[in-house]
Amino acid sequence: MRKLTPVFSFIFLALNIFGQQQINKTLFFDGQSRSYIVYIPASYNGSTEYPLLFSFHGGGGTASGFIYTNDMRPLADTAAFIAVYPQAAVDPLDGSNSWLHKAPTAHNDVNFIEAIIDTLSNNYNIDNDRVYACGYSEGGIFSYELGCRLNNRIAAFSAVSGSMLVDAFRVSYYNLGNCSPIHPTAVLLIPGTADSNPHSTYSGFQPYYMSVNEITTYWANHNNTDANPIITPISNINNSDGSTVEMRIWKNGDNCVAVEELKVINGDHDWPGSFGNMDINATQEIWKFLSKYDINGLINCGLTFNFEINESEIQIFPNPTSQYLSINGTNENNLNYTIYNSKGELVVNGVMNSNKFSIDISELKSHIYILRIGNFSYKIIKE
Numbered sequence: 001m002r003k004l005t006p007v008f009s010f011i012f013l014a015l016n017i018f019g020q021q022q023i024n025k026t027l028f029f030d031g032q033s034r035s036y037i038v039y040i041p042a043s044y045n046g047s048t049e050y051p052l053l054f055s056f057h058g059g060g061g062t063a064s065g066f067i068y069t070n071d072m073r074p075l076a077d078t079a080a081f082i083a084v085y086p087q088a089a090v091d092p093l094d095g096s097n098s099w100l101h102k103a104p105t106a107h108n109d110v111n112f113i114e115a116i117i118d119t120l121s122n123n124y125n126i127d128n129d130r131v132y133a134c135g136y137s138e139g140g141i142f143s144y145e146l147g148c149r150l151n152n153r154i155a156a157f158s159a160v161s162g163s164m165l166v167d168a169f170r171v172s173y174y175n176l177g178n179c180s181p182i183h184p185t186a187v188l189l190i191p192g193t194a195d196s197n198p199h200s201t202y203s204g205f206q207p208y209y210m211s212v213n214e215i216t217t218y219w220a221n222h223n224n225t226d227a228n229p230i231i232t233p234i235s236n237i238n239n240s241d242g243s244t245v246e247m248r249i250w251k252n253g254d255n256c257v258a259v260e261e262l263k264v265i266n267g268d269h270d271w272p273g274s275f276g277n278m279d280i281n282a283t284q285e286i287w288k289f290l291s292k293y294d295i296n297g298l299i300n301c302g303l304t305f306n307f308e309i310n311e312s313e314i315q316i317f318p319n320p321t322s323q324y325l326s327i328n329g330t331n332e333n334n335l336n337y338t339i340y341n342s343k344g345e346l347v348v349n350g351v352m353n354s355n356k357f358s359i360d361i362s363e364l365k366s367h368i369y370i371l372r373i374g375n376f377s378y379k380i381i382k383e
Helices: 063-069 073-079 109-123 138-149 167-172 212-223 282-290
Strands: 021-029 032-040 050-056 082-086 126-136 156-160 186-190 230-233 244-250 259-265 315-317 324-328 335-340 346-352 356-360 367-373 376-382
Touching: 021 109, 032 063, 032 109, 050 063, 050 109, 050 138, 063 082, 073 082, 073 282, 082 109, 109 126, 109 138, 126 138, 126 282, 138 156, 156 282, 186 212, 186 282, 212 244, 212 259, 259 282, 346 356
Parallel strands: 050 082, 050 126, 126 156, 156 186, 186 259
Antiparallel strands: 021 032, 032 082, 230 244, 244 259, 315 324, 324 356, 335 346, 335 367, 367 376
């Protein structure tokens, strides 16, 4: 995959000792000393490629504050990825910490994020096919910009309580150019129908910000998904938050990509799970969705599976799982089994010596895998 290589210099403290670390880093970029927080899980030892997940605070916010709203650190520990929290630069026009500086400006934080990716790739074993972005409010708007304008580096992204800029506004006010994604791109948006903030209202704010319907239509069309979503209500487990959630998924896009909306009915300008709606946890939903994809689309998309074994004869559960995979109902003993990752590399193998057998996959990172039992293949998901 071709990389854009901006000219920049940076300050970096080399680390030779791995383990769980939260590091405040500094990068000299575009004439400014810029900062970002990196969380390295304890499981990282440099021998395996780790995905990157960027989290962008809202306008006027800070990276150090947002890490507590969208705390990806426990997930990074269990799912084996590196969490990055960049800090927006101060907009000289109004003094706010902003990802999208007001006109007239030549400031471009898209290039800043690419510089961070390149820097971390030089110092850690990064899976550059699995770089993700998510953000809140203006950070959500910026996540759309990365999906539009850094699409060659961003595999998939999510926006919470933040809209997408209308192309004409993007060009005329911010001088950003049109949205121009180059690969099928999975998108998860989590909007509130009662959000009154002009840059994140559910119905949009023309001619500046798209409505949710316009956003999902744009990305569904780009990805060639089904025209109509599958709509599923989410259990209302918290009756005191004044809102409910409806899942809407546009499936069967190119390279098995999907567009998903978690519609928070009567939700405001919130981050579900931290404040506002408590029926879902936005942090967990984001990783669950994004981690299924790489720069090429759904991981293992296009693999064929042979399901000639009758489902009544063999059971594989739980699936997804975080630790043990149980297999019941095989008619033969001493069957070979193998598990392969998305690159076709063998990661686990053994022999099933019973018709009721368990496989420990707790050491595998969160991913989609192929389980082979004898001559048959099954898709399994490690949480």
